[in-house]
Amino acid sequence: MTAFTPKSDFLRILQERGFIHQCSDLEGLDSLAARGKAIGYVGYDCTAPSLHIGNFLTSMMLHWLQVSGNKPITLMGGGTTMVGDPSGKDETRALRSVAEIEANKASIKGVFSKVLRYGDGPTDAIMLDNADWLLKLNWIEMLRDVGRHFSVNRMLSMDSVRLRLEREHEMSFIEFNYMVLQSYDFAHMAKTVGCNLQMGGSDQWGNIVNGVDLGRRMGTHQLYALTTPLLTTASGAKMGKTAQGAVWLNADAFSPYDFWQYWRNTEDADVVKFLKLFTTLPMGEIAKLAELGGADINQAKIVLANEATALLHGRAAADAAAETARKTFEEGTLAGDLPTVSVTEGEIAAGLGLLSAFVKAGIVPSTGEARRQIKSGGLKLNDVTVTDDRANLTPAAFNSDGVAKLSMGKKKHVLLKLG
């Protein structure tokens, strides 16, 4: 990227915070944003009941778009999810039922209001759903009005298609159409709501640029494309995956405590980068935190965890998670806010094996895994390493409040509660 000095607040913020990977026309977009005339959208798939960290990143771009005096649009992919985006995937995902997509859509929507202000004002965010126009399209009309602008030769050279072909993986016609639909979305919203900017992850570049082209061919105003870098940790792993699966944004899928822990465990080399991307902390404060070295960098990680969690789940949830972490890791005392699973006194009386107890607590997936962990000294009951895989969980393990602490490794703790 050549040195570019933005005049608009929007691009200045995105640039200094490290959001920008590729842009179709920085100068053009800059002058638009400087006048508060940028109307930008990000599309969200409804493939799961919750969004994940990558989506959090793009919604932060919408956040800054709004803060800098422009208008954000969140587009629910109610229509496009029925087709399925092949970008970055080796194989066709099973087609999702309409009911499932609807349920996911409803479950996803909530998080945006955490970082965006919706309403009718000029810079208020609006939410659209491409099912509203895509489902009404007529095949022949679509081919004549839109399809003729697409070159198959060029489509075959796009990453999302080419990589499949090179790896000799199948790509069905329905997926091949995905980029046409996404392009159409962009052009359609340009005409109906004046949209002129689409943002997304770097894997969306091909789809977005196709939309820019389509807009030009269909005679819309100038459209712009902007993507974020692919989120990776300093050691090169894809971000947002943990042993338990993805880092979800919905609290019922991934608790605020786990979310807080996720950030607390950031690698040293990533702390500053993540502070810029996932918090709204002023750059000056981030610069101060960046000065911390050695073990002190843990202070910066705590700030990161606090701010990111507060942004998504609220300040109270962030404080509770921080307090639980402090008690658990620094004092070694029992903190009530740890994940809790209840057991009945009957179960204990009947003789609940320790192995089964760890399975019940959701710490390990099977008793076999529990056995293995015991062998390598990974399981603890009330902070004492478990050595006997035949032991039972006795009433003596529970404290006066009827709580026993089960742990695996240093970081995973679950409370078993009687009652």
Add this chain to the structure above:
RNA sequence: GGGGGAAUGUCCCGAGCGGCAAAGGGGGCGGACUGUAAAUCCGCUGGCUAAGCCUUCGCAGGUUCGAGUCCUGCUUCCCCCA
């Protein structure tokens, strides 16, 4: 339409003479060292209260004391020809 290949431990890649719970990687998990970090080293990586039993190699049958391995049919993918 014709011909030739391929599908393996449900995270991925990938070896596998009729004796196989199945080589080797990657990833992941645990331990040691640390700072709830990284790097490094070690161990583990089908299920079951487990010297035993049960279920796995695309699907369904068959041959055999015994099948991931041989035979038949089917499904899906790849390549060549038309």
